[in-house]
Structures are given as C-alpha cells and as structure tokens.
Amino acid sequence: MRPNRSGIGASRNRAIAGLLACAAALVVPALLHADEAQPLRLCADPTNLPFSSDNPSQPGFYVEIGQALAQALGRPVAYDWYKSYFGKRTVRVTLLGKQCDAMIGLPRSEDFMGPAVIFSGTVAKEGYGLVAAKGQVLNSLDSLHGKRVAVQFASTPQNLLASRADIRMVTVLSPEEGMQALDQGKADVAFIWGPVAGWLNKTSYNDRYQIQLTEGEGLSWDAAIGFAKTSTELRDRVDAVLPQLQATIGALAVKYGLPTGQPARFGAAPAMPAGTTIGAGPGATQTASVVATETKGDAPGTEAVGSGKEIFNGTCAHCHGPDAIQSERKIDLRLLRHRYGDDMREKFWTTVHEGRPTKGMPAWKEVFTDDQFDHIFSFLLTVQSDSND
Ligand code: HEC
Missing domain, CATH: 3.40.190.10 (Periplasmic binding protein-like II)
Structure with missing residues (x-):
C-alpha cells in the first residue's frame, strides 16, 4: 500500500469540520438547498502546469475549468491539493477516498478504473x-x-x-x-x-x-471529469452545464498554450x-492505462511476476543486469531487502517514481503505471538474496 502523504490527515479534518458546519446549518429550517451551498471539492495536483497549480496567479487549465464549472453550478469551489502524479493510486486515495467530489482531466475510458470511476462528457482532447x-x-x-x-x-x-x-x-x-x-x-x-x-x-x-x-x-485521449460511481447525480448536473462552458474551455486552452487545430x-x-x-508535466503526471499486460484482480500471482520480469528485462536490465543479476553491489537490486528490510517497498516506490537523477537513476513515473511498478516489485521479491558479502 502507498503510504499516506501529508495533507491527507489535514483534509480529513477539513472534511470533518465541513460535516460539523453542515450539521449546524441543518438547524436552520430555511436551508433547502444544502448541497448548493456547499463547495464543489476538486482534487488537483499543486505542481502540474499547464494543468493545475496552487499558485492563484497561474492556476492552470483544469483548475480554471473547475472554477468556471463551480460558478455554473452556483457553488463555491474548494481544492484538495494532492502532490502527486495522477496515477490510479492517487485517484483511489483522493476521489474514491471521498476527499473530493470530482477530478478534472481523467482519461475518459472504461479501462481507466471503471466501473469505480464514472465520467462527464469530454472536456478536452489531448494527444x-x-x-x-x-x-x-x-x-x-x-x-x-x-x-x-x-x-x-x-x-x-x-x-x-x-x-x-x-x-x-x-x-x-x-x-x-x-x-x-x-x-x-x-x-x-x-x-x-x-x-x-x-x-x-x-x-x-x-x-x-x-x-x-x-x-x-x-x-490521444478524451479528457473528462471523473467522479466516484456513487456521484451520478452530480455527474449529470455537470454534464448539463458543460455545453455552456465550451467557449470558456476553448479560451483557456489557448491561454495555456495547448495545441489546437485538426489532429x-x-x-x-x-x-x-x-x-x-x-498530462505529463514537470513533476507530475496522470497515468492512463493502455497496457495489455495488466492483470485482473488483486492477486500478485505468477502473472504479475512474469510481466514484471519482462518489463525489468526490457528496461531496467541495461543498468541493473538481466534478471537483476548484477555484480556491482550499489545497483544490485537483489539486495533491496537486505539493505532496507521493512522499508524495502517504500524505497523501491520512491526511487522508481522520482529516480535519483544526480546518481544516474532515471525517474520512471511518467513511463509506467502503478500496476506495472507493482509487477516489477513482485518480480524483485522473487530474487532477493540475504548475501552479506
Ligand atoms: C540508466 C541506468 C538505469 C536504469 C535504466 C535503471 N536504473 Fe535503477 N538505478 C540506477 C542507478 C545508477 C542507481 C543507484 C543510484 C544511487 O547510487 O543511489 C539505481 C537505483 C535503483 C534503485 C534503488 C536501489 C537501492 O538500493 O537504493 C531501485 C529500486 C531501482 N534503481 C530500480 C530500477 C527499476 C525498477 C528500473 C527499471 C524500470 C531501473 N531502476 C532502471 C540506474 C538505472
């Protein structure tokens, strides 16, 4: 499992505070449209321009679409900033974890976490x-x-x-x-x-x-707004106002330099x-799964090991040796457990995502899906050695 990141606790507190405020509001008998008054909560990455940023002077394409959308729905907007690439794991923690109501810019495809995630109509075409x-x-x-x-x-x-x-x-x-x-x-x-x-x-x-x-x-993909599957009502309301936002969205695309014209x-x-x-931007990306190697279900069985090994030998072996057999200790990945013990998975995860650019280890988060990282890890688990020499 992915470790919690700072901010999750804070936003949960915020959510609880929101609930309390809401409970207090219920006392007021005149409050008929409780939902309308509540902010539309959007999850976004604070450092992913041109898509999103927590800098108010340059909020990004998706953030400004979110503002226009909230306005059209007659609701204020609130952000849950989640500093991460937009992988499936992020969607799981934020959107499906109910930290926000919607996430703008997910690939509109059944393959992308359907049926857990449902989508609005297309917001933009990206390719x-x-x-x-x-x-x-x-x-x-x-x-x-x-x-x-x-x-x-x-x-x-x-x-x-x-x-x-x-x-x-x-x-x-x-x-x-x-x-x-x-x-x-x-x-x-x-x-x-x-x-x-x-x-x-x-x-x-x-x-x-x-x-x-x-x-x-x-x-190319159709980028859409994603919701948890229980939010059909909100999704339908968003779909109803999307057509009137088209001109705004077009202007925003130009503002952020997104390529236009006939593909x-x-x-x-x-x-x-x-x-x-x-949306592979500096420091962040959202990952669309268009892979054939994905295994169904959660069991990290031999299938995962096999596909992990294949990826490893195709990509990582140049530096880490075929089948992870490597005589140079520093890059011998058979020593991960020996080196890090219980922190092994965490070390693996941050290293493959962020890389160690100054040491010659590239960042791979824009290259592979989280599932593929899981598979590589499953494979590496099968080759760990206790050697002490
Ligand atoms: C261009 C060479 C290169 C490629 C390709 C490469 N790595 Fe690395 N990797 C390195 C180097 C060099 C280090 C050691 C960095 C250091 O000294 O801290 C490293 C370190 C690591 C570590 C941390 C090891 C430790 O003990 O701390 C992991 C995990 C890792 N690589 C996984 C991978 C995976 C998985 C792939 C394939 C997706 C991969 N690497 C591809 C060069 C590479």
Missing part, C-alpha cells in the same frame, strides 16, 4: 504532438522520412516509429527533454506529449515552434510496451 520549426507539413509517418525525431521513452510514438528504418529516433525521457533536443539541434521533430509541449513552447520558447496534434490508438490521424501502433501518460 501527442509533432513539434517542429514553423512552415513544415508534418501529418503522417511518411512526412517524417529522413528526419531525426525525438520520442519519449516507451511511448506510443516510440513504438510507432520503431518499425521505420528511414526515421532516426532520439530517445528522451520527458517532453522537456524533447523540446531541448529540438532547441539544441539534436532532433528535427519532437513527437511528444502535446499539452506540455504547447505550454513549454509558449513559456520557454517564445512560440517558436509549430505543433501538429495527432490522434489514434494510444496517441492528424495515425494508424494503430504495434503492442504497447508500457503505460502512457496524460
């Missing part, structure tokens, strides 16, 4: 984009012929281009790095997560680049090796 110097027509794989293309590690674009000998891939770990590769002349095109590319283009690159949105399997359709990629992220 990978082809970023390049202005004045080029880039709208198909063929139009990338002969070019050096920066792709995010284990992303759908990387997978799409893998079969093309005439396109040279430059692998990067984040949209930020993709933009840098472009800027430093190491790539001609960056095929990276569009919203973040647009935001960076606007804020760091003077709108120097054009961004062609793409769509297709694993390339170019790409064919389906071969089997995805890994999870793909939505």
